[in-house]
Amino acid sequence: MSGHSVIGFFASYDLLLNAVKSAQAQRCGEIRTISPVPLPEISELLGEKPSPVRRFTLAGGLLGLTVGWLLPIGSVYHYPLIVGGKPLVSLTPFAVVAYICTILFGALFTVLGMLLNARLPRIQVGRGYDPRLTGNRFGLQVICAQREVQEIERKMLDFGAEEVKYVEV
Amino acid sequence: MSEATANLAAPELNYTSVDRDLVKTMQPPRRLYYGVLAALLAVIALGGYAWSVQLRQGMGVAGISSPVGWGFYITTFVFWVGIAHSGTLISAVLFLFRVRWRSSIYRSAEAVTVFAVLTAGLFPLIHLGRPWVAYWLMPYKQMGGLFPNFRSPLVWDVFAVSTYLTVSALFFFTGMVPDLAIVRDRSQGWREKVYAFLAQGWQGTNTQWKHYTAAYVFLAGLATPLVISVHSIVSWDFAMSLNPGWHTAIFPPYFVAGAIHSGLAMVATIVIPMRRIFGLDAFITREHLASMAKFMIMTGLILGYSYAVEFFIAWYSNNAYERDLFFYRAFGDYAWALWLLVACNVLAPSLFFFERVRYSVRWLVTICLLVNVGMFYERFVIIVTSLGRGFDPFTWGLYVPRWPEVAILAGSLAWFFLFFLLFAKAFPVVSMWEVKEQLPMPGGEAGRSAMAGKEHP
Numbered sequence: 046m047s048g049h050s051v052i053g054f055f056a057s058y059d060l061l062l063n064a065v066k067s068a069q070a071q072r073c074g075e076i077r078t079i080s081p082v083p084l085p086e087i088s089e090l091l092g093e094k095p096s097p098v099r100r101f102t103l104a105g106g107l108l109g110l111t112v113g114w115l116l117p118i119g120s121v122y123h124y125p126l127i128v129g130g131k132p133l134v135s136l137t138p139f140a141v142v143a144y145i146c147t148i149l150f151g152a153l154f155t156v157l158g159m160l161l162n163a164r165l166p167r168i169q170v171g172r173g174y175d176p177r178l179t180g181n182r183f184g185l186q187v188i189c190a191q192r193e194v195q196e197i198e199r200k201m202l203d204f205g206a207e208e209v210k211y212v213e214v
Numbered sequence: 215m216s217e218a219t220a221n222l223a224a225p226e227l228n229y230t231s232v233d234r235d236l237v238k239t240m241q242p243p244r245r246l247y248y249g250v251l252a253a254l255l256a257v258i259a260l261g262g263y264a265w266s267v268q269l270r271q272g273m274g275v276a277g278i279s280s281p282v283g284w285g286f287y288i289t290t291f292v293f294w295v296g297i298a299h300s301g302t303l304i305s306a307v308l309f310l311f312r313v314r315w316r317s318s319i320y321r322s323a324e325a326v327t328v329f330a331v332l333t334a335g336l337f338p339l340i341h342l343g344r345p346w347v348a349y350w351l352m353p354y355k356q357m358g359g360l361f362p363n364f365r366s367p368l369v370w371d372v373f374a375v376s377t378y379l380t381v382s383a384l385f386f387f388t389g390m391v392p393d394l395a396i397v398r399d400r401s402q403g404w405r406e407k408v409y410a411f412l413a414q415g416w417q418g419t420n421t422q423w424k425h426y427t428a429a430y431v432f433l434a435g436l437a438t439p440l441v442i443s444v445h446s447i448v449s450w451d452f453a454m455s456l457n458p459g460w461h462t463a464i465f466p467p468y469f470v471a472g473a474i475h476s477g478l479a480m481v482a483t484i485v486i487p488m489r490r491i492f493g494l495d496a497f498i499t500r501e502h503l504a505s506m507a508k509f510m511i512m513t514g515l516i517l518g519y520s521y522a523v524e525f526f527i528a529w530y531s532n533n534a535y536e537r538d539l540f541f542y543r544a545f546g547d548y549a550w551a552l553w554l555l556v557a558c559n560v561l562a563p564s565l566f567f568f569e570r571v572r573y574s575v576r577w578l579v580t581i582c583l584l585v586n587v588g589m590f591y592e593r594f595v596i597i598v599t600s601l602g603r604g605f606d607p608f609t610w611g612l613y614v615p616r617w618p619e620v621a622i623l624a625g626s627l628a629w630f631f632l633f634f635l636l637f638a639k640a641f642p643v644v645s646m647w648e649v650k651e652q653l654p655m656p657g658g659e660a661g662r663s664a665m666a667g668k669e670h671p
Contacts, residue, residue, distance in 0.1 A: 057655070058655040078419065079417055080420070080423070081650055083426070083651070087420055091420065095428070096425045099432060102436070120353070123359060123361065144439075145373045145374055145443070146373070146377075152381045152385075155432045156433070158429065162421075163421060163422045165422070166414030170410075174417050176400070180230065181228070181233075
């Protein structure tokens with residue numbers, strides 16, 4: 046399903062911040078920002094929920110902990126061989142393997158969580174993306190109905206955008 | 215360090231100049247670059263030839279033999295694993311503590327980590343003698359249903375080092391994604407296609423940043439315990455055995471401190487010429503270098519304390535074997551190596567107490583090179599003296615490296631620097647987005663940076 050959006054380019058962070066506040070107050074539509082650096086203040090303003098990546102990290106860590114215990118314990122039961130007079134299930138040395146697997150799986154799942162939630166990797170950047178937005182400009186994208194496009198464009202200019210662009214999404 | 219001195223960047227930097235200056239470092243290289251590349255390839259070829267001689271003629275061509283079965287190869291393995299610690303320390307630990315001076319040097323430090331682990335990984339294979347059976351160390355059901363012995367520190371090593379490589383590489387690449395998007399947006403032709411592929415469609419939307427920064431914090435949190443655990447596990451290769459001089463509980467913290475010490479020295483050894491060649495004085499200021507020097511004072515003092523405690527324990531334990539071994543280390547056949555390492559690792563970095571030395575690039579390079587040498591010999595002394603001077607005097611012996619070992623050591627250095635040379639031309643050597651994060655935002659309130667806001671939810 047295709048939609049409509051307007052992207053405003055702002056030369057300063059303060060203008061972007063005010064634009065986001067105004068766009069929210071005027072219920073302009075779904076808002077997202079594009080910026081060269083993370084902007085936690087904007088995320089707070091938009092009322093974003095915390096990233097679920099932490100749940101992926103926890104799940105990966107727990108899976109790694111389980112695998113890290115099961116692998117050495119399973120292996121010694123699979124082929125019971127006493128080494129150096131130590132018990133078959135030697136918890137202290139096996140804890141080292143479990144510890145490392147916890148970190149390994151936790152890290153792998155963290156990256157997986159980031160990729161899934163941030164919708165990455167993508168073959169191409171989204172429509173309307175502008176290289177200036179990884180440089181020194183801040184973008185405000187408002188997703189709206191077709192009939193609202195002109196009005197949003199006008200508002201963006203009122204908010205202080207130096208340029209506005211219509212983009213189909 | 216005060217906030218004033220912690221300020222990372224020169225005042226003339228802004229978002230535009232950061233992109234311009236750092237993308238410029240990736241321009242096609244000059245003739246000198248290719249000359250250095252050719253020299254490194256020649257040294258790698260020499261190392262490769264030496265290894266081929268060893269494979270064809272057997273381990274007898276190396277100096278390792280009974281009683282010193284671990285010589286240059288294991289020394290070099292431990293040396294490179296130690297070097298690898300700087301990256302994770304600077305990128306992860308200092309990130310979690312919000313140390314501002316890390317942002318300009320952490321990318322290079324992470325590269326040092328990844329390339330050092332890749333280099334370290336070669337040495338167990340070379341030391342094996344029969345590298346084609348290296349897969350026997352992998353945790354799978356082998357001949358007759360037997361798995362590797364999970365109680366062995368050597369198997370822990372496989373887990374620790376391979377996990378360290380994986381997590382470091384993930385952290386390294388993840389940290390680079392927004393910068394790859396910047397490079398993509400400023401490239402043309404095939405380069406644009408390559409960087410577009412590597413940037414994975416990054417745009418910098420608020421949603422992407424939210425998940426990205428969350429993942430970055432968790433990766434840093436996961437990498438931090440690795441700084442402690444990897445070299446602790448490497449130290450257990452020694453400490454879990456019963457050899458005099460090895461079977462001691464001080465090894466893990468002592469090895470970790472040594473690893474950070476050598477890693478910082480290697481990062482400085484690489485970053486200082488890079489700063490000069492690429493003209494990055496505005497990004498990597500003398501404050502950054504002095505901050506690293508201060509850190510090395512601390513790690514050098516920890517090492518000096520560890521060396522002293524080792525000798526104290528040997529004396530205080532009243533154990534004849536320990537006492538004899540440490541007397542031998544200080545006054546025996548390899549005493550020169552012990553005093554060299556004390557001078558290089560403890561005395562030389564203590565010169566950083568003087569502000570003039572700390573802020574002098576020449577002094578910094580010289581001392582860091584000395585620390586690199588000293589840390590190699592620290593591992594050499596630990597390995598060779600303990601193996602050559604065991605419990606039974608009838609088995610005592612000496613170790614002298616032979617040419618294949620020296621050639622392979624030289625080859626490993628060239629291998630490491632080759633990776634870095636290629637990296638320096640293919641990727642941004644300083645993190646653009648993190649440097650920008652600390653600069654005043656375009657058109658914003660004076661001095662206000664993105665860092666001034668709260669953390670991402």
